[in-house]
Amino acid sequence: MKQEFNADYWQNRYQLGQTGWDVGAITPPLREYFDQLTNKGQRILMPGCGNAYEAEYLFRKGFVHTYVADVAEAPLHRFSERVPDFPKDQLLLQDFFELDSQFDLIVEQTFFCAIDPSLRPDYARRCAELLVPGGKLVGLLFDTTFEHAGPPFGGSREEYRAYFEPYFEFLHFETAYNSIPPRQGRELFMELKKLGS
Template sequence: MSGNTDLLPASFWDALYTNHETAWDIGYVSTPLKEYIDQLTNKNTSILIPGAGKGYEAVYLAEKGFTDITVADISAVATTALREILGNRYPAIRIVTGDFFKLEGSFELVLEQTFFCTLPPALRGRYVSKVKEILTGNGKLAGVLFNREFDKEGPPFGGHTEEYRQLFSPLFRIKVLEDCYNSIPQRKGSEVFLIAVNDGR
């Protein structure tokens, strides 16, 4: 695992988006997140999605009637493109350009999909602390994490279930941490779904 404690700079991600080197982009909302969203009932929940990408999860939420959605990305190329793609069709979606670790605000739900895995593993403790900082009391972090290692130095950076349990359990109550039964075919057997509750510990 990498010992690098530096966040990959905006210029790194700008170049990937500019050159269309976005292998993580599957072209639609991933099945585990889609099915999680489908069982949410409070459409006024304040939701943050770190790592804007092309906004598939945000658009899905908006089309399901959710009213308070924020997406954030360090890459101005990504957020500019997302604004152009969405236009004025989804007023419930707010797009923020900036460093996740400097993000301000309070959210009831953070949705995780291929953002955590972009962080050098040495930054994961900071990620956990930041998520706790921006979540309301009893707010939740929910989403998909890789349950595998990768042959090359990331991103993406891999990891495993027990590592995540040790990482999150000091600050969160882990409600769910189990293998995804509904991964897309190319990720089958390599993902876990996490629901961690900010219960005040």
Template structure:
């Protein structure tokens, strides 16, 4: 039987602390990108947020319009305990594909690779629908294949390009130079801008 990567599946992964993707802090590529953002009023979405170290970093650095979405309640609870002053109404316990609203920046950090690859076309279409005009999708994608069955599910830049080019202009789509050591050489850093 094929595994259903639903809310119960992810909730159990967090409950069992089976979260090998969790780095325990913000990773250098995203930290460096956030550090050069000037406008702290932008609306930022982090889908499949997990423990959301990126959101904690942004929030503590004055970005107040950060929204987290996860299908599992456990990581949202973990985040709320870690950052109790974060606005509760910006913690969205729901399916990303049912999300509404417009955001200026969407952050990709191990969400794309957690989804069944059959959902990749739907993912890019949904990302485009959630971005405001001129909005950007920024983050990291695994540029490698994994020996074990996923998640995480790997892939390569040529495959990813076919999904993203329908909706986005490619500002940056390169191997990350500052990945954490275990991911060195196996991550793409992407800055994609919504087409007009």
């Protein structure tokens, strides 16, 4: 029987502490990218945010229009306790595929690898729909396969390129040079710009 990775599934994993992908802090590739951003007025979305260390980092740097979305309440609750001044209306207990808003930047960090791989084409399309003209999708993807059953689910850059090419211009799509040691050589850093803008 096929596992359904729904809100109950993720809530249970967070409550049991089954979050091996969570490194407990923002990872170097995204920190370095964020440090070069200057437009603090942009609307930023982190879908499938989990503990959202990246959103905390952005918010602390003055990116006050940062939104986090997850189907599980547990990580949003923990994030709210950790960052009590983060606006409650920017904590979205929602399915990414049902969001209805517009953003300048979408940050991908271990959400793409957590969804059922059959949803990857829908993910790429939905990102494009949620972005304003000229908007960007930035983040990390696992460029590897995993021995265990997912999530996380791995894949290859060739596979990923096919999902995103219909909607995005590839500004950067290379192996991250500054991944944390356990992920060295197994992560792609992507910076994609919405086509037609």
